[in-house]
Structures are given as C-alpha cells and as structure tokens.
Amino acid sequence: MTLLPVALAFTLVAACGSGSGGSEAAAGGDFDEMIKIGINESVTGPAASNGAPFRDSARFAIDQVNADGGITVDGKRYGFEAVERDNETDPQKAIGIAQEFSRDGVRFVLGPGISSVFSPAYESMQGTDALVFSAAGVATSLVGKPEAQNLFSPINPQAGPEGLIKNAADAAAEKFRPTRAAILLPNDPLGELHGNGFKTAFEAAGVQVVYNERFGADTVDFAPYVTQLKALNPDVVVVGPLDRWVEPILTEATAAGFTTPAFIGSPGVSQAPFGKFPAVTKAMVTMVTRAVDNPADTSLDAFRTAYKAHFEKDPGPSSFWSLIYFDSVNMLARSMQVAGTVDDLDAISRTLVSSPEVTRYPARALDLTYDEKHQAHYPIQHQFIVDGQRSYVG
Structure with a gap:
C-alpha cells in the first residue's frame, strides 16, 4: 500500500x-x-x-x-x-x-x-x-x-487502515460539510480497502455516497469517469491513493469545468498534484506524518x-x-x-x-x-x- x-x-x-x-x-x-x-x-x-x-x-x-x-x-x-x-x-x-x-x-x-x-x-x-x-x-x-x-x-493507521480512512473521512466531513460524496479509486486491494472504508465512514457521518467506482491500474483516460462524476454533482470526491492517478483525474476535471467539489486525496496522495490545478480551490490531504515546512x-x-x-x-x-x-x-x-x-x-x-x-x-x-x-x-x-x-x- x-x-x-x-x-x-x-x-x-x-x-x-x-x-x-x-x-x-x-x-x-x-x-x-x-x-x-x-x-x-x-x-x-x-x-x-x-x-x-x-x-x-x-x-x-x-x-x-x-x-x-x-x-x-x-x-x-x-x-x-x-x-x-x-x-x-x-x-x-x-x-x-x-x-x-x-x-x-x-x-x-x-x-x-x-x-x-x-x-x-x-x-x-x-x-x-x-x-x-x-x-x-x-x-x-x-x-x-x-x-x-x-x-x-x-x-x-489510527488503529488500522480502516481507522485512518475513518479519520480522513470525518475530517473532510467536518471541514467541507458535504451531503453527497463520490469515490474513484483503483481496482486493486488498496483501492477496495480505501473505497469501502470511505463509503462506510461517510455514510456513518450522514453523507450520501452517490458514486463508488474502480478503474484499472493502467488507466490513462479518465474523461469518462469525470463525465459521470460531473452529472452526479457531488460535494466531495475521493481520489488516489497515488499521485500518478490523481494528476490525470484533475486534468480531466479541470478540462470539464468540474472544479467545485472538494477533492480528497486518499491516504498516500501528496499535495503535489493539487498545486498544478489552481482551478481546484478545495482539497484535502491526509498526511502520513506531519508538515515539516510549517514554521x-x-x-x-x-x-x-x-x-x-x-x-x-x-x-x-x-x-x-x-x-x-x-x-x-x-x-x-x-x-x-x-x-x-x-x-x-x-x-x-x-x-x-x-x-x-x-x-x-x-x-x-x-x-x-x-x-x-x-x-x-x-x-x-x-x-x-x-x-x-x-x-x-x-
């Protein structure tokens, strides 16, 4: 992972x-x-x-x-x-x-x-x-x-991977107050673990999960997924858990004008992709350690x-x-x-x-x-x- x-x-x-x-x-x-x-x-x-x-x-x-x-x-x-x-x-x-x-x-x-x-x-x-x-x-x-x-x-992991995901989902719910959430993660064991964890945690927090999909690890064209997401109009979108997937997702989201949700980096994602897309004005990253550059x-x-x-x-x-x-x-x-x-x-x-x-x-x-x-x-x-x-x- x-x-x-x-x-x-x-x-x-x-x-x-x-x-x-x-x-x-x-x-x-x-x-x-x-x-x-x-x-x-x-x-x-x-x-x-x-x-x-x-x-x-x-x-x-x-x-x-x-x-x-x-x-x-x-x-x-x-x-x-x-x-x-x-x-x-x-x-x-x-x-x-x-x-x-x-x-x-x-x-x-x-x-x-x-x-x-x-x-x-x-x-x-x-x-x-x-x-x-x-x-x-x-x-x-x-x-x-x-x-x-x-x-x-x-x-x-805050008492295991499930605990870390719950912690991240609760923090996102507290900060952005979403009512509708979407989850887009890879079709692998980690993607399943994170996806199921976010779905359970969001639903427990009263957030409706309107989309919970997996993509192949070799996927490079995320336009069809972004089209589906935009039609559902979620308040938060979980993506990740590696930067190499987040950047093309944000590229397609920006091209489609789908920039109003808060994009949540599934644990493992860095801030790096988000800095390349200023149109995405709301994002969250769960840092696995601490911000070293915070004076x-x-x-x-x-x-x-x-x-x-x-x-x-x-x-x-x-x-x-x-x-x-x-x-x-x-x-x-x-x-x-x-x-x-x-x-x-x-x-x-x-x-x-x-x-x-x-x-x-x-x-x-x-x-x-x-x-x-x-x-x-x-x-x-x-x-x-x-x-x-x-x-x-x-």
Missing part, C-alpha cells in the same frame, strides 16, 4: 532531495564495523512518487545515526551502511531483492513501502532472519502475527535544521515524506544500544517496543512509539488547501 505526499512547486521527489546514502558522516568518526541496512523501494516505476521519498528518508535517517556517533555495544562502535536496491515497482524484482538481502546476511530491511510490491516480497522473506520496517499499508494487517514476528509498521510547529525546529544540513535546502510542503523512516531508524539504533546487541533481533524488537530510552536522540521528529504488535502510533495531520491557503488539523 502505501500507504500516505511539498516550495509550492509541488515537485515531490525534488522536495525530498538526493542525499548521500549510507556513508559514514564526519561527525560520527570512524566505526569498528558497519551494520547493513537494506533499502528495497520503488525508486522508479509507477509508484516512484512514493518509493523515491521512502528511499530518501531512509538515507537521511542512516546518515543521521552515523552523524550522531552510531552505536556502541561492548566497547565496539558500529555505524549504519545503506544497501540500496530499486525494485522498479515490480513485485518480481522486489522478491529478488528480498532474497538477495537474505543471502547476503542483511538483517535489517526498510521496505518495500508499496503494498502491491511489499506483499510478495515479504512473503518470500518469511522464515528468514530479518527485522523489517515497511511503510506499506498492508503491513498494518500483518504486524503482531506469528509469521511477522519482527515486522514493524511505521505508518500510523508554526516549533517542535520540528531541530529536525528542520538536520534536514537542511542533509539536503542542503529548507524543507518544502512534500518534505513530510522524509519522516517516513527517520524516527524508526533512529529508534532502531537506540534499541541496539539499550539492548546491548546488534544481532539479537528478538531482543532489539522487544527493546524497540518497551524502552523509553529508544525515543531519546537528536532531532526526533514524531512523537512515535511502537506497541506490542509493532504498530506505530503518533498524531497524524490533515492538510486543507482552500483558495490557495494551507491549514492543518490533527
């Missing part, structure tokens, strides 16, 4: 920067040994708008751990080393990368963060000795199960400083993607330090869940904790864009 989005140029990958992957930062000095952190993400392919930022957030976090001095266990200093692989949003390539990591003894893995790629890759890893963090939405349905003993989900949020001052030092620029509106793995990787390092081991995965997992010491490190960005099922919890944010002005709730 994937689950969850920017200078208002709204260029997502550029907002996340290029960064340097896995090098020993100068502030960390020399290390006695490097711990390999595998990154299996969709840097190219259909889901690159999510996968590339996931990769960049992993690079950022790994360099931050090294810059902060790494990990000391039994008098030995360890740093993190990124082992990056691009699965090209191809499940078979993701499986091959997962198996490569297993063969090469890479015991700590980030990704895949896209649900359709994560599921087969993780299934191929089951029974292997690895601790995995995945931003994929479907990971939230696996954490806590015996077959996923050392799987962690860093995306806060009113002073709790992120230290993170913004670290971000600028790493990416050599200030964070933009889509930079919240850079938080996806940042706290988790830093907490992993602290867990190793506190547990006194870099290879006992069970001990590291237990410490990551139970010790308050794992939350104490520089530039902590989210109030993130993991529960006993290895599910992340932290406050999420909704961003509203109304007449070009952004505001935040959550």
Whole structure:
C-alpha cells in the first residue's frame, strides 16, 4: 500500500532531495564495523512518487545515526551502511531483492513501502532472519502475527487502515460539510480497502455516497469517469491513493469545468498534484506524518535544521515524506544500544517496543512509539488547501 505526499512547486521527489546514502558522516568518526541496512523501494516505476521519498528518508535517517556517533555495544562502535536496491515497482524484482538481502546476511530491511510490491516480497522473506520496517499499508494487517514476528509498521493507521480512512473521512466531513460524496479509486486491494472504508465512514457521518467506482491500474483516460462524476454533482470526491492517478483525474476535471467539489486525496496522495490545478480551490490531504515546512510547529525546529544540513535546502510542503523512516531508524539504533546487541533481533524488537530510552536522540521528529504488535502510533495531520491557503488539523 502505501500507504500516505511539498516550495509550492509541488515537485515531490525534488522536495525530498538526493542525499548521500549510507556513508559514514564526519561527525560520527570512524566505526569498528558497519551494520547493513537494506533499502528495497520503488525508486522508479509507477509508484516512484512514493518509493523515491521512502528511499530518501531512509538515507537521511542512516546518515543521521552515523552523524550522531552510531552505536556502541561492548566497547565496539558500529555505524549504519545503506544497501540500496530499486525494485522498479515490480513485485518480481522486489522478491529478488528480498532474497538477495537474505543471502547476503542483511538483517535489517526498510521496505518495500508499496503494498502491491511489499506483499510478495515479504512473503518470500518469511522464515528468514530479518527485522523489517515497511511503510506499506498492508503491513498494518500483518504486524503482531506469528509469521511477522519482527515486522514493524511505521505508518500510523489510527488503529488500522480502516481507522485512518475513518479519520480522513470525518475530517473532510467536518471541514467541507458535504451531503453527497463520490469515490474513484483503483481496482486493486488498496483501492477496495480505501473505497469501502470511505463509503462506510461517510455514510456513518450522514453523507450520501452517490458514486463508488474502480478503474484499472493502467488507466490513462479518465474523461469518462469525470463525465459521470460531473452529472452526479457531488460535494466531495475521493481520489488516489497515488499521485500518478490523481494528476490525470484533475486534468480531466479541470478540462470539464468540474472544479467545485472538494477533492480528497486518499491516504498516500501528496499535495503535489493539487498545486498544478489552481482551478481546484478545495482539497484535502491526509498526511502520513506531519508538515515539516510549517514554521508554526516549533517542535520540528531541530529536525528542520538536520534536514537542511542533509539536503542542503529548507524543507518544502512534500518534505513530510522524509519522516517516513527517520524516527524508526533512529529508534532502531537506540534499541541496539539499550539492548546491548546488534544481532539479537528478538531482543532489539522487544527493546524497540518497551524502552523509553529508544525515543531519546537528536532531532526526533514524531512523537512515535511502537506497541506490542509493532504498530506505530503518533498524531497524524490533515492538510486543507482552500483558495490557495494551507491549514492543518490533527
């Protein structure tokens, strides 16, 4: 899945920067040994708008751990080393990368963060000795199960994917006061999950769902769907959950003069597409982390400083993607330090869940904790864009 989005140029990958992957930062000095952190993400392919930022957030976090001095266990200093692989949003390539990591003894893995790629890759890893963090939405349905003993989900789903969707639908209903809603999502497991979740939540809020359709993943012409939507005249339209579908939908909507509804980005969508269509004056994005570029949020001052030092620029509106793995990787390092081991995965997992010491490190960005099922919890944010002005709730 994937689950969850920017200078208002709204260029997502550029907002996340290029960064340097896995090098020993100068502030960390020399290390006695490097711990390999595998990154299996969709840097190219259909889901690159999510996968590339996931990769960049992993690079950022790994360099931050090294810059902060790494990990000391039994008098030995360890740093993190990124082992990056691009699965090209191809499940078979993701499986091959997962198996490569297993063969090469890479015991700590980030990704895949896209649900359709994560599921087969993780299934191929089951029974292997690895601790995995995945931003994929479907990971939230696996954490806590015996077959996923050392799987962690860093995306806060507010008690599961259904909870996150309900939270988003309730926020949209509160902000825009709709009476009629439409839902247009892909015909895949994530589209079904989000579509059914939005329908249930909207109806519970007293909003009539007048349209709830799915399109093929390879659809490029959305004009027929927009024609149907315009005829029904809904107050809100849910689209997503990837940017690559939202932009052509908004292109057709603008061309058809269908711009009066509030367009709701299903979690996973960024603000990027909405900035390209000023005629669309009302929109909402459920941010899977927090708005890094919101200067009113002073709790992120230290993170913004670290971000600028790493990416050599200030964070933009889509930079919240850079938080996806940042706290988790830093907490992993602290867990190793506190547990006194870099290879006992069970001990590291237990410490990551139970010790308050794992939350104490520089530039902590989210109030993130993991529960006993290895599910992340932290406050999420909704961003509203109304007449070009952004505001935040959550």
